[in-house]
Amino acid sequence: MNGDMPTGFASWLAHERSCDAGIDWLDARRRNAAERVREQGVPSSRDEGWRYTNLKGLLEQGFLQPDEPITALQPDDLEEVLVPGLASHRVILVNGRFVPELSLLEDLPPGVRVSGLASLLASDPDVLKDRLNAVAGDDLALFAALNTAGLDDGVVALVDRGVLLERPIELIHVSVGLDEPRVAQPRNVIVLGAGAQAIVIERYLSLGDSLYCTNCVTEVSLGRDAVLKHDRIQTESPSAFHISGLYLRQDANSRYLGVNLGLGARWARTDLNATFGGEHAECDLQGLYLAGDGQLMDYHLDVDHSVPNCASRENFKGILYGKGRAVFDGRVFVAQDAQKTDAAMSNRNLMLSESAEVDTKPQLEINADDVKCSHGTTVGQIEPEMLFYLRSRGISAPLARRMLCLGFAGEIIERLSAEALRDQVSELVGQRLESAPLS
Amino acid sequence: MLSVKGLRANVGDKEILRGLDFEVGPGEVHAIMGPNGSGKSTFAHVLSGREGYEVTAGSVTFEGKDLLALEPEERAQLGLFLAFQYPVELPGVNNTYFLKAALNSIRKARGEEELDAVSFLRLIKERLKILHLDDSLLKRAVNAGFSGGEKKRNEIFQMALLEPKLAILDETDSGLDIDALRVVADGVNALRSAERSMIVVTHYQRLLDYIQPDHVHVLSKGRIIRSGGKELALELEEKGYGWIDAEGQAA
Numbered sequence: 001m002n003g004d005m006p007t008g009f010a011s012w013l014a015h016e017r018s019c020d021a022g023i024d025w026l027d028a029r030r031r032n033a034a035e036r037v038r039e040q041g042v043p044s045s046r047d048e049g050w051r052y053t054n055l056k057g058l059l060e061q062g063f064l065q066p067d068e069p070i071t072a073l074q075p076d077d078l079e080e081v082l083v084p085g086l087a088s089h090r091v092i093l094v095n096g097r098f099v100p101e102l103s104l105l106e107d108l109p110p111g112v113r114v115s116g117l118a119s120l121l122a123s124d125p126d127v128l129k130d131r132l133n134a135v136a137g138d139d140l141a142l143f144a145a146l147n148t149a150g151l152d153d154g155v156v157a158l159v160d161r162g163v164l165l166e167r168p169i170e171l172i173h174v175s176v177g178l179d180e181p182r183v184a185q186p187r188n189v190i191v192l193g194a195g196a197q198a199i200v201i202e203r204y205l206s207l208g209d210s211l212y213c214t215n216c217v218t219e220v221s222l223g224r225d226a227v228l229k230h231d232r233i234q235t236e237s238p239s240a241f242h243i244s245g246l247y248l249r250q251d252a253n254s255r256y257l258g259v260n261l262g263l264g265a266r267w268a269r270t271d272l273n274a275t276f277g278g279e280h281a282e283c284d285l286q287g288l289y290l291a292g293d294g295q296l297m298d299y300h301l302d303v304d305h306s307v308p309n310c311a312s313r314e315n316f317k318g319i320l321y322g323k324g325r326a327v328f329d330g331r332v333f334v335a336q337d338a339q340k341t342d343a344a345m346s347n348r349n350l351m352l353s354e355s356a357e358v359d360t361k362p363q364l365e366i367n368a369d370d371v372k373c374s375h376g377t378t379v380g381q382i383e384p385e386m387l388f389y390l391r392s393r394g395i396s397a398p399l400a401r402r403m404l405c406l407g408f409a410g411e412i413i414e415r416l417s418a419e420a421l422r423d424q425v426s427e428l429v430g431q432r433l434e435s436a437p438l439s
Numbered sequence: 440m441l442s443v444k445g446l447r448a449n450v451g452d453k454e455i456l457r458g459l460d461f462e463v464g465p466g467e468v469h470a471i472m473g474p475n476g477s478g479k480s481t482f483a484h485v486l487s488g489r490e491g492y493e494v495t496a497g498s499v500t501f502e503g504k505d506l507l508a509l510e511p512e513e514r515a516q517l518g519l520f521l522a523f524q525y526p527v528e529l530p531g532v533n534n535t536y537f538l539k540a541a542l543n544s545i546r547k548a549r550g551e552e553e554l555d556a557v558s559f560l561r562l563i564k565e566r567l568k569i570l571h572l573d574d575s576l577l578k579r580a581v582n583a584g585f586s587g588g589e590k591k592r593n594e595i596f597q598m599a600l601l602e603p604k605l606a607i608l609d610e611t612d613s614g615l616d617i618d619a620l621r622v623v624a625d626g627v628n629a630l631r632s633a634e635r636s637m638i639v640v641t642h643y644q645r646l647l648d649y650i651q652p653d654h655v656h657v658l659s660k661g662r663i664i665r666s667g668g669k670e671l672a673l674e675l676e677e678k679g680y681g682w683i684d685a686e687g688q689a690a
């Protein structure tokens with residue numbers, strides 16, 4: 001099946017899967033996904049969506065999928081992985097695979113099911129038949145197709161109708177360096193039934209600064225009136241490649257409040273896709289990224305207003321320093337009969353050096369006439385007035401710059417769902433800026 | 440304490456300060472008055488080290504040091520404080536965090552220990568009371584969305600916290616209602632001491648009723664054209680600046 005895979009990707013799929021249960025519908029989906037990979041091949045810079053990105057660096061790594069369960073993470077390592085003071089129902093995955101011994105799922109209330117994807121496919125595959133790949137669909141983009149073709153493990157979180165889950169579900173994706181560079185392709189499936197409310201925190205991080213690739217896909221489906229707070233925090237190793245696809249589908253009256261933080265990795269490509277299946281739903285996508293020397297933070301948003309009366313917010317902020325680069329490619333589509341759509345997209349960038357670079361391209365495609373849509377972008381520097389005000393109070397120039405950057409980032413950080421998380425992220429951003437060159 | 444001699448400064452190729460001489464001794468309060476555009480704020484900015492001004496002649500010594508050679512933060516650490524005519528809004532920068540960073544930066548530079556969270560909070564609560572400011576301001580971003588009066592009071596509050604040796608108050612009274620003016624003036628007076636000096640820039644005699652200056656100066660077209668005691672302010676209030684200009688011309 002992998003015979004004529006594009007060079008560079010073949011090795012991503014050449015492995016023994018931990019969930020080959022001979023499930024017909026699953027095999028069909030994998031085959032279709034592999035076909036999609038073959039059809040699309042390796043995109044070039046002539047392809048819209050890949051204009052600013054060169055995949056050569058990724059492909060020449062020859063990443064392999066891990067072929068055996070990883071036990072490298074010991075309970076002692078947990079301290080490095082956990083957020084102090086954050087109480088959660090926690091799922092730990094190491095190099096893409098669910099590690100039940102390190103996870104903490106005993107206290108889940110009735111009506112909430114959280115399990116490893118592979119083990120659920122082995123024990124109760126029917127639960128997933130209408131849920132796995134349901135939001136991402138068959139017409140998969142390249143990396144989502146790779147993730148599906150190589151489907152191996154991940155997390156499934158199902159919150160039944162009407163259940164209000166208090167404590168967050170935390171999905172911790174840890175990468176541990178191995179002898180050979182590996183690609184992990186976890187799949188997260190989050191489903192909230194009608195009227196359910198939950199918080200999901202999705203984190204990607206590493207122990208050490210080794211080279212690896214994460215190609216994750218998260219599918220989120222919200223029933224009528226459901227509310228999901230979803231924090232996605234990427235702090236991968238500085239040598240890592242991180243590719244992330246979010247596929248979101250919202251029924252009527254549901255609310256999605258998402259915060260995307262891109263703080264690590266050498267190249268992080270994030271695709272956020274949102275669609276509405278009913279009216280009066282609200283989708284809020286907030287983002288913050290930091291890019292320094294050798295880093296590219298690459299965002300592609302696609303919000304599809306095909307239903308009337310829905311609202312979406314896309315608010316992304318970036319801090320760039322050294323030779324850091326970022327791409328913000330935001331698209332909001334409003335269908336002809338999606339009247340009363342309310343959409344506002346904004347991308348603001350703070351440039352701390354002359355050699356940093358950002359390509360920002362917000363696009364509104366509006367086909368309805370009674371809508372409220374806006375977009376705005378800024379690319380600016382720290383205001384000298386503000387810097388002087390702080391310095392006139394005795395604060396050194398580097399600290400003053402850092403304070404202003406944190407002030408800029410604060411608008412996004414403060415939306416994270418837990419104080420423990422906000423504290424940790426503020427500190428991390430502060431540290432990153434402390435080591436940033438000032439020109 | 441502060442000695443300014445023959446100070447000339449440009450913005451672009453426009454000369455704003457044209458040979459300014461000014462002496463302040465310990466504990467003295469000097470008022471500077473003068474028409475709009477005469478260079479009062481420019482003088483305050485040059486003293487505090489703001490960019491964009493080119494000093495072409497003259498010297499400034501503060502506490503025996505060449506002030507003009509120092510970075511703005513070094514000047515503040517040495518004990519200079521400017522209450523801005525237009526305080527700057529810092530969206531997203533928490534006021535408490537800002538005050539703590541400022542105070543500890545100054546303490547560190549002086550070789551003092553940084554204050555821990557508890558003693559710091561005790562100190563700000565105490566100083567807030569002097570300025571009749573509400574605690575809630577501490578949780579907000581610095582000056583962001585503050586009313587004009589709150590901004591001005593916040594400046595004096597910062598001064599109360601940082602305890603400078605020389606404070607320059609640039610039109611701290613403008614935009615304050617009568618009650619707020621009294622509160623600010625009381626705050627300033629509470630900070631007067633034999634070691635602490637002040638330069639009070641104002642257009643109005645009213646402030647000087649509350650903060651009694653030792654000396655009053657008139658700045659016009661970038662120079663001090665008249666100095667006197669506090670009765671000079673009264674005379675100005677009555678006759679306007681035209682009076683001195685005319686006298687100057689006649690002489």
Ligand SMILES: Nc1ncnc2c1ncn2[C@@H]1O[C@H](COP(=O)(O)OP(=O)(O)OP(=O)(O)O)[C@@H](O)[C@H]1O
Nearest residue numbers: 450455473474475476477478479480481482491524
């Ligand atoms: N950055 C600048 N660029 C151009 N001109 C400037 C700048 N700063 C000051 N000036 C000019 O310098 C002159 C003095 O301004 P300054 O603000 O010092 O006056 P001031 O005495 O404080 O007036 P006011 O009483 O209105 O506050 C004015 O003519 C002003 O326009």
Ligand SMILES: [Mg+2]
Nearest residue numbers: 479480481524
């Ligand atoms: Mg002025």
